[in-house]
Amino acid sequence: MDFIHQLVTNINENAELPLKSIIGYLKPQESLVCYPLVGSKVIKAYYDDSKDREINLEFAMKSDDQKRIHETLWKLQNYLEELEELISDDSSFSFDGINITNTPFVNQIDDKGNYIFMLDIKAKITTYKKEKN
Template identity: 45%
Template sequence: MDFMERLCDAINAIPGNAETCKLGYLGVGESFVLYPLPGSRVTQEYMDGTSDQQLNYEIALKSKSQSKVNGTLWSVQTELEKLKVLTSDNRSFEFDELIITNKPFINQIDEQGWFVFLLNVQAKITVFKEEK
């Protein structure tokens, strides 16, 4: 299933993003990432193997510029709230909606001057059974 990749593409298509979002976790330097969170679940299963799912994700941005981090994540949040269409490249899912579960918030400031802000979202999608 290519949902995470398509969500990352949607984030990168937002005009004015200072960084490119990647799949994975925060690195030691400046990072803009998307990764799954615990609590995702299947909400409905169908006889043909199709399932409706709620998937939890976090978008994290780490930088030494607090204004850049804050501004970028608020911009991403604003655009993701408007997201109505997200198309699978391999027809593995159908997008229903994206819910912002936590607005951007500061998670960490360390002694070296790094700021980490987070944005949490929940996706509702239908996942189709893989063809073998």
């Protein structure tokens, strides 16, 4: 399933953020990342093996500039709230929407003076069984 990849690609191509998001862990330098959180679940399963799911994701940004983080994550939140369409390249999911579960908040400051802020979302998608060739 290519959902997280498609979401991050869509953000990088359309949200006009000051830096690109990647999937995975924060880097030592300024970075914006997306990764799954615990608690994602299947809401409903169908006879054709498709499933309605809620996927918990977190965006984290690290920088020594709190204002830059704040502006970036609020811009990202506004973009995600308005996102209506997200297309799967491999037909593995259809997009049903995103809810913001935690608006941008400060998480920590590291020993080098970098701030880390988070933004939490819940995506609603339907996943489809991949056809065997």
